[in-house]
Amino acid sequence: MKLSRRLDQLKPYVFVEISRIIAKKRAEGVEVVTFGIGDPDIPTPAPIVDRLVQASRTPANHRYPETDGLPEVRRAIAAWYKDRFGVSHLNPDTEVLPLIGAKEGIGHxxxxxxxxxDIALVPDPAYPVYSVGTMFAGAESYTMPLVEKNGWLPDLDAIPHEVARDAKVMWLNYPNNPTGAVADGDYYRKAIAFAREYDIALLHDAAYSEVVYDGYKALSFMEMEGAKEVGIEFHSLSKCFNMTGWRFGSAVGNADMIQALFKIKSNLDSGIPQAIQEMAIEALTGPQKYIDENNAIYQVRRDKVIGALNRLGLRVVPPKASLYLWARVPEGYTSASFAAQLLDDTAIVVTPGSSYGDHGEGYIRLSLTTPDEMIDKGVERLASWRIPAPARG
Ligand SMILES: Cc1ncc(COP(=O)(O)O)c(C=O)c1O
Structure with missing residues:
Protein backbone atom coordinates (compact mmCIF):
# COMPACT_ATOMS: atom_id res chain seq x y z
CA MET A 1 0.00 0.00 0.00
CA LYS A 2 1.29 3.46 -0.86
CA LEU A 3 -0.37 5.88 1.54
CA SER A 4 -0.12 9.65 1.13
CA ARG A 5 2.64 11.68 2.83
CA ARG A 6 -0.16 13.82 4.23
CA LEU A 7 -1.22 10.89 6.38
CA ASP A 8 2.24 10.76 8.01
CA GLN A 9 1.89 14.38 9.05
CA LEU A 10 -1.43 13.68 10.73
CA LYS A 11 -1.43 12.79 14.42
CA PRO A 12 -4.25 10.50 15.61
CA TYR A 13 -7.24 12.70 16.53
CA VAL A 14 -6.89 13.48 20.24
CA PHE A 15 -10.22 11.99 21.32
CA VAL A 16 -9.63 8.76 19.42
CA GLU A 17 -6.61 8.18 21.68
CA ILE A 18 -8.52 9.18 24.79
CA SER A 19 -11.45 6.87 23.90
CA ARG A 20 -8.93 4.04 23.61
CA ILE A 21 -7.51 4.73 27.06
CA ILE A 22 -11.03 4.88 28.55
CA ALA A 23 -12.08 1.63 26.85
CA LYS A 24 -8.95 -0.13 28.16
CA LYS A 25 -9.54 1.04 31.75
CA ARG A 26 -13.21 0.06 31.57
CA ALA A 27 -12.28 -3.39 30.23
CA GLU A 28 -10.08 -3.76 33.36
CA GLY A 29 -13.19 -3.08 35.45
CA VAL A 30 -12.17 0.46 36.46
CA GLU A 31 -14.94 3.05 36.79
CA VAL A 32 -13.60 5.96 34.79
CA VAL A 33 -14.81 9.55 35.33
CA THR A 34 -14.25 11.39 32.10
CA PHE A 35 -13.90 15.14 31.72
CA GLY A 36 -12.59 14.51 28.19
CA ILE A 37 -14.58 15.30 25.05
CA GLY A 38 -17.12 18.15 24.94
CA ASP A 39 -20.10 16.01 24.05
CA PRO A 40 -23.29 16.95 25.93
CA ASP A 41 -24.57 14.10 28.12
CA ILE A 42 -28.04 15.70 28.28
CA PRO A 43 -30.35 14.24 25.61
CA THR A 44 -31.63 16.22 22.62
CA PRO A 45 -34.92 17.93 23.64
CA ALA A 46 -37.93 15.66 22.98
CA PRO A 47 -39.76 17.91 20.44
CA ILE A 48 -36.64 17.95 18.27
CA VAL A 49 -36.38 14.15 18.34
CA ASP A 50 -40.14 13.86 17.69
CA ARG A 51 -39.69 15.94 14.58
CA LEU A 52 -37.08 13.46 13.33
CA VAL A 53 -39.39 10.51 13.95
CA GLN A 54 -42.11 12.21 11.96
CA ALA A 55 -39.78 13.45 9.20
CA SER A 56 -38.19 10.04 8.77
CA ARG A 57 -41.54 8.67 7.50
CA THR A 58 -41.73 11.17 4.63
CA PRO A 59 -40.49 9.44 1.45
CA ALA A 60 -39.07 12.71 0.05
CA ASN A 61 -36.65 12.65 2.98
CA HIS A 62 -35.32 9.24 1.93
CA ARG A 63 -33.68 10.68 -1.18
CA TYR A 64 -30.47 12.67 -1.72
CA PRO A 65 -30.66 16.06 -0.07
CA GLU A 66 -29.39 19.19 -1.83
CA THR A 67 -25.92 20.23 -0.64
CA ASP A 68 -27.17 23.74 0.14
CA GLY A 69 -30.04 22.35 2.22
CA LEU A 70 -33.76 22.99 2.29
CA PRO A 71 -34.70 26.66 1.70
CA GLU A 72 -36.71 26.42 4.96
CA VAL A 73 -33.61 25.45 6.96
CA ARG A 74 -31.59 28.32 5.47
CA ARG A 75 -34.42 30.69 6.33
CA ALA A 76 -34.56 29.25 9.87
CA ILE A 77 -30.81 29.89 10.34
CA ALA A 78 -31.12 33.49 9.10
CA ALA A 79 -34.18 34.07 11.33
CA TRP A 80 -32.35 32.63 14.35
CA TYR A 81 -29.41 34.99 13.77
CA LYS A 82 -31.91 37.87 13.69
CA ASP A 83 -33.70 36.82 16.90
CA ARG A 84 -30.60 35.88 18.82
CA PHE A 85 -28.02 38.45 17.68
CA GLY A 86 -30.12 41.12 15.96
CA VAL A 87 -28.31 40.24 12.71
CA SER A 88 -30.99 40.94 10.12
CA HIS A 89 -28.83 41.26 7.03
CA LEU A 90 -28.26 37.58 6.16
CA ASN A 91 -29.77 36.54 2.83
CA PRO A 92 -30.84 32.88 3.26
CA ASP A 93 -30.29 32.17 -0.44
CA THR A 94 -26.75 33.46 -0.75
CA GLU A 95 -25.26 34.02 2.70
CA VAL A 96 -26.25 30.90 4.62
CA LEU A 97 -24.98 27.35 4.14
CA PRO A 98 -25.94 24.34 6.29
CA LEU A 99 -23.07 21.99 7.19
CA ILE A 100 -22.78 18.37 8.29
CA GLY A 101 -21.71 19.72 11.67
CA ALA A 102 -19.43 22.75 11.94
CA LYS A 103 -16.39 20.44 11.84
CA GLU A 104 -17.12 19.46 8.26
CA GLY A 105 -17.24 23.08 7.04
CA ILE A 106 -14.23 24.09 9.14
CA GLY A 107 -12.21 21.29 7.56
CA HIS A 108 -13.38 21.89 4.01
CA ASP A 118 -0.05 29.68 1.35
CA ILE A 119 -0.29 30.91 4.94
CA ALA A 120 -3.17 30.60 7.40
CA LEU A 121 -3.10 32.46 10.73
CA VAL A 122 -4.09 29.88 13.31
CA PRO A 123 -4.41 30.32 17.08
CA ASP A 124 -2.57 27.98 19.46
CA PRO A 125 -3.97 26.37 21.57
CA ALA A 126 -6.97 25.69 19.35
CA TYR A 127 -9.51 23.23 18.06
CA PRO A 128 -7.19 21.06 15.93
CA VAL A 129 -9.27 21.13 12.73
CA TYR A 130 -8.10 24.66 11.75
CA SER A 131 -4.50 23.54 11.33
CA VAL A 132 -5.39 20.10 9.98
CA GLY A 133 -7.55 21.63 7.20
CA THR A 134 -4.66 24.00 6.44
CA MET A 135 -2.24 21.08 6.18
CA PHE A 136 -4.64 19.11 3.93
CA ALA A 137 -4.68 22.07 1.55
CA GLY A 138 -0.85 21.99 1.47
CA ALA A 139 -0.62 25.36 3.24
CA GLU A 140 1.31 26.48 6.33
CA SER A 141 -0.14 27.50 9.68
CA TYR A 142 1.40 30.63 11.20
CA THR A 143 0.85 30.30 14.94
CA MET A 144 -0.91 33.09 16.82
CA PRO A 145 -0.13 32.23 20.47
CA LEU A 146 -3.02 32.54 22.93
CA VAL A 147 -1.67 33.60 26.29
CA GLU A 148 -3.38 34.46 29.52
CA LYS A 149 -2.03 38.02 29.76
CA ASN A 150 -3.80 38.87 26.47
CA GLY A 151 -7.06 37.28 27.62
CA TRP A 152 -6.33 34.31 25.34
CA LEU A 153 -6.87 36.55 22.30
CA PRO A 154 -4.30 36.63 19.45
CA ASP A 155 -2.13 39.75 19.59
CA LEU A 156 -2.72 41.04 16.07
CA ASP A 157 -0.02 43.70 16.46
CA ALA A 158 2.56 40.94 17.00
CA ILE A 159 1.97 39.41 13.56
CA PRO A 160 4.85 40.54 11.31
CA HIS A 161 3.77 42.71 8.38
CA GLU A 162 5.26 40.27 5.80
CA VAL A 163 3.31 37.37 7.32
CA ALA A 164 0.04 39.33 7.42
CA ARG A 165 0.59 40.51 3.84
CA ASP A 166 0.95 36.90 2.60
CA ALA A 167 -1.69 35.29 4.81
CA LYS A 168 -4.98 34.34 3.20
CA VAL A 169 -7.12 33.33 6.17
CA MET A 170 -7.28 33.94 9.90
CA TRP A 171 -9.10 31.68 12.34
CA LEU A 172 -10.74 33.00 15.49
CA ASN A 173 -12.91 31.04 17.93
CA TYR A 174 -14.89 32.73 20.72
CA PRO A 175 -16.19 31.59 23.12
CA ASN A 176 -12.97 29.65 22.93
CA ASN A 177 -12.16 25.98 23.02
CA PRO A 178 -10.04 25.07 24.98
CA THR A 179 -9.48 28.18 27.15
CA GLY A 180 -13.11 29.24 27.74
CA ALA A 181 -12.15 32.85 26.89
CA VAL A 182 -14.54 35.30 25.22
CA ALA A 183 -14.05 38.24 22.83
CA ASP A 184 -15.72 41.64 22.99
CA GLY A 185 -16.89 43.96 20.21
CA ASP A 186 -13.68 45.99 20.24
CA TYR A 187 -11.63 42.88 19.58
CA TYR A 188 -13.83 41.78 16.69
CA ARG A 189 -13.71 45.30 15.22
CA LYS A 190 -9.94 45.27 15.41
CA ALA A 191 -9.82 41.85 13.73
CA ILE A 192 -12.13 43.05 10.96
CA ALA A 193 -9.93 46.11 10.34
CA PHE A 194 -6.86 43.85 10.25
CA ALA A 195 -8.54 41.45 7.80
CA ARG A 196 -9.57 44.36 5.59
CA GLU A 197 -6.11 45.93 5.64
CA TYR A 198 -4.38 42.72 4.59
CA ASP A 199 -7.18 41.20 2.48
CA ILE A 200 -7.47 38.16 4.74
CA ALA A 201 -10.60 36.00 5.03
CA LEU A 202 -11.68 36.06 8.67
CA LEU A 203 -13.14 32.72 9.69
CA HIS A 204 -14.88 32.86 13.05
CA ASP A 205 -15.96 29.70 14.83
CA ALA A 206 -18.86 30.48 17.17
CA ALA A 207 -19.79 26.89 18.04
CA TYR A 208 -20.05 27.78 21.78
CA SER A 209 -21.92 31.09 21.54
CA GLU A 210 -24.90 29.73 23.48
CA VAL A 211 -23.05 27.98 26.31
CA VAL A 212 -22.77 30.90 28.73
CA TYR A 213 -22.77 31.53 32.48
CA ASP A 214 -23.64 34.20 35.03
CA GLY A 215 -25.87 36.07 32.58
CA TYR A 216 -23.11 36.59 30.01
CA LYS A 217 -24.27 36.93 26.37
CA ALA A 218 -21.75 36.08 23.66
CA LEU A 219 -21.54 38.19 20.51
CA SER A 220 -21.69 36.98 16.94
CA PHE A 221 -18.93 38.49 14.86
CA MET A 222 -21.67 39.08 12.24
CA GLU A 223 -23.02 41.81 14.54
CA MET A 224 -20.01 44.00 13.73
CA GLU A 225 -20.00 46.46 10.88
CA GLY A 226 -18.00 45.18 7.95
CA ALA A 227 -17.94 41.54 9.14
CA LYS A 228 -19.70 40.29 6.05
CA GLU A 229 -17.18 42.02 3.80
CA VAL A 230 -14.29 40.06 5.25
CA GLY A 231 -15.53 36.78 6.60
CA ILE A 232 -17.88 34.03 7.56
CA GLU A 233 -18.97 32.57 10.88
CA PHE A 234 -19.38 28.90 11.68
CA HIS A 235 -22.09 27.79 14.05
CA SER A 236 -23.39 24.50 15.34
CA LEU A 237 -26.44 22.98 16.98
CA SER A 238 -24.21 20.42 18.69
CA LYS A 239 -23.52 22.17 21.96
CA CYS A 240 -26.62 24.35 22.43
CA PHE A 241 -29.28 21.73 21.63
CA ASN A 242 -27.32 18.60 22.62
CA MET A 243 -27.22 17.50 19.01
CA THR A 244 -23.64 16.31 18.52
CA GLY A 245 -24.92 12.96 17.27
CA TRP A 246 -27.15 14.41 14.57
CA ARG A 247 -24.54 16.55 12.79
CA PHE A 248 -25.88 19.98 11.96
CA GLY A 249 -23.94 23.21 11.67
CA SER A 250 -23.89 26.28 9.47
CA ALA A 251 -21.72 28.92 7.86
CA VAL A 252 -23.07 32.45 7.36
CA GLY A 253 -21.64 35.66 5.99
CA ASN A 254 -19.81 36.78 2.86
CA ALA A 255 -21.73 35.55 -0.20
CA ASP A 256 -18.61 34.84 -2.31
CA MET A 257 -17.06 32.81 0.50
CA ILE A 258 -20.31 30.92 1.06
CA GLN A 259 -20.50 30.21 -2.67
CA ALA A 260 -16.89 28.95 -2.65
CA LEU A 261 -17.62 26.60 0.26
CA PHE A 262 -20.76 25.39 -1.49
CA LYS A 263 -18.72 24.63 -4.62
CA ILE A 264 -16.19 22.56 -2.64
CA LYS A 265 -18.89 20.77 -0.65
CA SER A 266 -21.15 19.97 -3.59
CA ASN A 267 -18.20 18.18 -5.20
CA LEU A 268 -17.48 16.19 -2.05
CA ASP A 269 -20.69 15.59 -0.10
CA SER A 270 -24.41 15.44 -0.68
CA GLY A 271 -25.64 17.53 2.19
CA ILE A 272 -27.39 16.77 5.46
CA PRO A 273 -30.09 14.07 5.60
CA GLN A 274 -33.34 15.99 5.19
CA ALA A 275 -34.99 14.53 8.27
CA ILE A 276 -32.11 16.00 10.27
CA GLN A 277 -32.58 19.33 8.55
CA GLU A 278 -36.15 19.20 9.85
CA MET A 279 -34.81 18.63 13.35
CA ALA A 280 -32.69 21.73 12.89
CA ILE A 281 -35.74 23.75 11.84
CA GLU A 282 -37.49 22.58 15.02
CA ALA A 283 -34.47 23.51 17.16
CA LEU A 284 -33.98 26.93 15.58
CA THR A 285 -37.63 27.99 15.45
CA GLY A 286 -38.95 26.18 18.55
CA PRO A 287 -38.57 27.07 22.25
CA GLN A 288 -35.10 28.32 23.19
CA LYS A 289 -35.58 27.57 26.90
CA TYR A 290 -33.52 24.37 26.56
CA ILE A 291 -30.40 26.46 26.16
CA ASP A 292 -30.89 28.17 29.54
CA GLU A 293 -31.80 24.85 31.16
CA ASN A 294 -28.59 23.25 29.91
CA ASN A 295 -26.50 26.23 30.96
CA ALA A 296 -27.92 26.14 34.50
CA ILE A 297 -26.79 22.50 34.74
CA TYR A 298 -23.32 23.26 33.37
CA GLN A 299 -22.92 26.23 35.70
CA VAL A 300 -23.53 24.09 38.81
CA ARG A 301 -21.01 21.56 37.48
CA ARG A 302 -18.54 24.33 36.64
CA ASP A 303 -18.61 25.66 40.20
CA LYS A 304 -18.34 22.21 41.81
CA VAL A 305 -15.36 21.18 39.71
CA ILE A 306 -13.60 24.54 40.10
CA GLY A 307 -14.04 24.20 43.87
CA ALA A 308 -12.43 20.76 43.81
CA LEU A 309 -9.54 21.93 41.61
CA ASN A 310 -8.91 24.99 43.77
CA ARG A 311 -8.81 22.84 46.91
CA LEU A 312 -6.10 20.82 45.19
CA GLY A 313 -4.18 24.04 44.60
CA LEU A 314 -4.86 24.25 40.84
CA ARG A 315 -5.63 27.67 39.45
CA VAL A 316 -8.69 28.01 37.19
CA VAL A 317 -10.39 31.23 36.10
CA PRO A 318 -14.17 30.56 36.01
CA PRO A 319 -15.11 30.79 32.32
CA LYS A 320 -17.97 33.06 31.21
CA ALA A 321 -18.75 30.66 28.40
CA SER A 322 -17.91 27.33 26.70
CA LEU A 323 -18.08 23.82 28.11
CA TYR A 324 -14.53 23.86 29.44
CA LEU A 325 -12.35 24.55 32.42
CA TRP A 326 -8.74 25.41 31.61
CA ALA A 327 -6.58 24.65 34.63
CA ARG A 328 -2.88 25.29 35.18
CA VAL A 329 -0.98 22.13 36.16
CA PRO A 330 1.29 22.18 39.24
CA GLU A 331 4.93 23.17 38.89
CA GLY A 332 7.13 20.28 37.73
CA TYR A 333 4.38 18.56 35.73
CA THR A 334 3.67 18.80 32.01
CA SER A 335 0.11 18.71 30.70
CA ALA A 336 0.55 15.09 29.69
CA SER A 337 2.38 13.92 32.84
CA PHE A 338 -0.25 15.51 35.06
CA ALA A 339 -3.14 14.00 33.04
CA ALA A 340 -1.42 10.59 33.24
CA GLN A 341 -0.86 10.89 37.01
CA LEU A 342 -4.48 11.86 37.53
CA LEU A 343 -5.66 8.92 35.46
CA ASP A 344 -3.41 6.45 37.28
CA ASP A 345 -4.28 7.67 40.76
CA THR A 346 -7.99 8.53 40.42
CA ALA A 347 -9.24 7.08 37.10
CA ILE A 348 -10.22 10.62 36.05
CA VAL A 349 -9.70 11.53 32.40
CA VAL A 350 -8.84 15.08 31.36
CA THR A 351 -7.35 16.37 28.12
CA PRO A 352 -3.74 17.60 28.19
CA GLY A 353 -3.61 21.22 27.02
CA SER A 354 -0.69 20.31 24.76
CA SER A 355 -3.15 18.36 22.56
CA TYR A 356 -4.38 21.78 21.38
CA GLY A 357 -0.93 23.04 20.43
CA ASP A 358 2.43 23.88 21.98
CA HIS A 359 1.03 26.93 23.76
CA GLY A 360 -1.46 24.70 25.57
CA GLU A 361 1.45 23.13 27.46
CA GLY A 362 1.12 23.60 31.22
CA TYR A 363 -2.68 23.30 31.23
CA ILE A 364 -5.35 20.64 31.26
CA ARG A 365 -8.87 20.96 29.87
CA LEU A 366 -11.90 19.58 31.69
CA SER A 367 -15.22 19.26 29.89
CA LEU A 368 -18.43 19.75 31.86
CA THR A 369 -20.44 17.30 29.76
CA THR A 370 -20.21 14.62 32.43
CA PRO A 371 -23.44 13.39 34.08
CA ASP A 372 -24.09 14.95 37.51
CA GLU A 373 -23.49 11.74 39.46
CA MET A 374 -20.13 11.30 37.74
CA ILE A 375 -19.26 14.95 38.42
CA ASP A 376 -19.89 14.22 42.10
CA LYS A 377 -17.73 11.10 41.96
CA GLY A 378 -14.98 13.05 40.25
CA VAL A 379 -15.17 15.81 42.86
CA GLU A 380 -14.99 13.21 45.68
CA ARG A 381 -11.97 11.56 44.12
CA LEU A 382 -10.23 14.90 43.71
CA ALA A 383 -11.02 15.74 47.35
CA SER A 384 -9.19 12.67 48.61
CA TRP A 385 -6.28 12.90 46.18
CA ARG A 386 -2.88 14.20 47.22
CA ILE A 387 -0.84 15.27 44.21
CA PRO A 388 2.47 13.38 44.35
CA ALA A 389 5.72 15.25 43.88
CA PRO A 390 6.50 15.24 40.16
CA ALA A 391 9.04 12.71 38.92
CA ARG A 392 12.44 14.34 38.32
CA GLY A 393 14.04 14.72 34.92
C1 LIG B 1 -14.33 25.05 18.59
C2 LIG B 1 -15.17 23.99 17.97
N1 LIG B 1 -15.70 24.20 16.76
C3 LIG B 1 -16.44 23.28 16.14
C4 LIG B 1 -16.70 22.07 16.75
C5 LIG B 1 -17.47 21.01 16.01
O1 LIG B 1 -18.84 21.17 16.11
P1 LIG B 1 -19.79 20.18 15.33
O2 LIG B 1 -20.25 19.14 16.29
O3 LIG B 1 -20.90 21.08 14.84
O4 LIG B 1 -19.05 19.59 14.19
C6 LIG B 1 -16.18 21.79 18.00
C7 LIG B 1 -16.43 20.49 18.65
O5 LIG B 1 -15.99 20.16 19.70
C8 LIG B 1 -15.39 22.78 18.63
O6 LIG B 1 -14.86 22.57 19.83
Missing amino acids: VAFCFLDPG
Missing part, protein backbone atom coordinates in the same frame (compact mmCIF):
# COMPACT_ATOMS: atom_id res chain seq x y z
CA VAL A 109 -13.18 25.69 3.97
CA ALA A 110 -9.38 25.53 3.75
CA PHE A 111 -9.77 24.32 0.16
CA CYS A 112 -11.61 27.52 -0.73
CA PHE A 113 -8.70 29.79 0.13
CA LEU A 114 -5.46 27.90 0.46
CA ASP A 115 -3.10 26.51 -2.15
CA PRO A 116 0.22 24.77 -1.43
CA GLY A 117 2.65 27.20 0.22
